[in-house]
Amino acid sequence: MTINLKTSEVPNREQRLGTIIRWEGVASDLVLDSHATYGPKKNCGQQGRKLCELDSPFTQGNMCAECVTIGQGIMIKGSVVIQHSPIGCAAIQAMISRLNRDMTNQRGWKLENPRLICSNLTEDDMVFGGLAKLEQTIRDAWKRYHPAVILIATSCATGIIGDDVDSLSSKLEAEIGVKVVPMHCEGFRAKHWSSGFDISGHAILRQLVNKNPTKKQDDLVNVLHLGGPDIYTPMLAKLGLRCNLVMGGSTMSQLEQLPEAAATAAMCTVLSYLAAGLEQEYGVPEVKVPTPYGLKATDEWLREVARITHREDRVEEVIASEHARIKPQLDRLRKDLKGKKGYIAAGATFAHGLIADLRELEVEVDGVLSFHHDPVYDSNDVEQDMLAEAIQTFGDVPHYTVSISQHFQAYTSLHRSKPDFIIARHNMAALAASLGIPGAQIRFFNDGVGYDGLLRIGELIRRTLLTKKFSQSLAAHSSLPYKQWWLDQTDPFALSRKEVTPEGNSHANFSCQ
């Protein structure tokens, strides 16, 4: 689907990409079905079927696109984000503040609290409209902070009453002379929080980039990431390239110069909306190969960046020297980790990347839990399919679970896999610890990227395996809030199977695309 910048709202990921949040099976089937439903039938010895999604009668808790959108907005230096919502939505501000301080610290910036204001809508505002309060809040924000940009995040409440945030934003932007940017992130708009990344990417494309770039910077590469330390500048410097690191913490001028760059690389596929938009609108090519996890994907990623930026002459030398540099440590790690069994629980791109990293380290992986699945990306280019690449390079994953960060399903899947350790995001490591499984909690997405990322993950696993006794002690003093019936299950979607026939065949409760 072409990216449409004429409207301020973004179609959600399920509409654009067919995103699903519940699936269970063999990873290669997910790839085949995704390609059969949405993409060209590539890499398929056999035909896939229509991609189907399981239902669930129960959800343990979740977050929404609004949380992500606000988090993204606040990472723009000098910004104010206004949450145009009732006060309950502002509960997320504590978590966002923590993430933002963490990011600020990692980047070596001055430690500041995010400037995040809630318009605090009440019954009267629901009845009479919330725009007067929003206008007052924008004026207050301007008076108090004189920010570089004012970003407005809408909420479910304002979406239902139909507050015309766009018109008010244009009016006040003209009046106060600073960008006032609406971001339509009502939580009910999308079933997965990652739509929030598209909403912030859309706001950047529509209002924050310099729409009339007068020059090209041939040695500049836009890298879109999820926050954390800047590991990309040194990686690209080896090719004589400079890095414009955005989304996970950037300045307004970095966003303005996005259209001037020679290429854009989205380090996570949830950020690829902005990359696709920059290619469509400004001809900045997107790096359309899997993100650099593991040796092979990192080699290919560097080659693709070099090809786009015309640096093919030096890339092979860089790759060879990097391989040689990491070899001694990589060999040691492989020796230590060979034969261990790991379990991965992470967002889609990260999960795919970790399959590559772990198997490169000769760790066995038979169970993976991914928080969502995109059958295709905004580029519509199947070459970007990281899961296909990972299983083609390293073999299939027999138990691949798509679950929107649901602990009860992660438990079942872990219980089935019985790994030596788990490597995870979103607090899944704590769940594993209560089962006596050592857990490596990943703080930053960037941790596993590139040649050094492979080593970092290897070292993290080695350290984690040393905590086995500690985890077992934790397990001895922990219990899970489930009945024995659930504790005995090995199917994370047992609740979704409607009926079980006498022959033991179950019929899943699902919907197909």
Next chain:
Amino acid sequence: MSTKAKKIAIYGKGGIGKSTTTSNISAALAESGYKVMQFGCDPKSDSTNTLRDGEYIPSVLDLMRENRKVDAHQAIFRGFGGTYCVEAGGPQPGVGCAGRGIIAAVQLLEQQDIFEELELDYVIFDVLGDVVCGGFAVPIREGIADHVFTVSSADFMAIYAANNLFRGIQSYSNTGGALLGGVIANSINTPFHRDILDDFVERTHTKIMEYIPRSLTVTQSELQGKTTIEAAPDSEQADIYRRLADRIAKHTKSTVPSPLSSSELRTWSASWATQLIENERAQQAPESVYAGVNDDN
């Protein structure tokens, strides 16, 4: 054609003849060779029925409920003269939120660039009644419709609804919203009806686009599931709709109306009510006085 479609929103109190008028405008424009889309913004989903032989079509919201990925083309049906018919749809009375439904349906077509892709000359939004919440105001916001027209009879309740709409337009006018083209005077069978509406538009600084008499031809056509343009193309009523469509087609400059305040409206309607009673007392047989106005019947 390469120019942008002219987008028009038609509002009015429920039952005032809004869909009838809108469908006849669409049919008349289509008859003149224009590419027209009629977009019904009413949960009843019956705006476009008379363009399609009385048939209901699946609405945008029906599709959104049934499919995870919606191709907006599936919500577009062809009607009389090649018109493109779309119904936003909405919930059953008493449940859900019809306003949010309009927001979602209009956004879907905007996001998929349907209005540009079909290279339409006219998009006509037929919007339910009063502007009861933000959702019903979507067509008059910046960037959706270019001009708003309201259908009103000389009935005070219909005029109240029109005045309410003027308030909505006035408030959105500060932020780039659509402005008012004028009032389509419907069911005008006596000079007295005409006088009431003439006075109202003068006080609110707008104009009458056309006076449309109440007509049995319209009822007969609707009973066949057709517009008057289609069912009775040679009738005088059809010519009135054609004249209205032509005026709307040629209309370029809309303005900000000056709605009456609640107390002004009350005083104004009371003065007309007094006159109405006096007239009726003075004239024993008002029907005979005004005979001939309704000559299409």
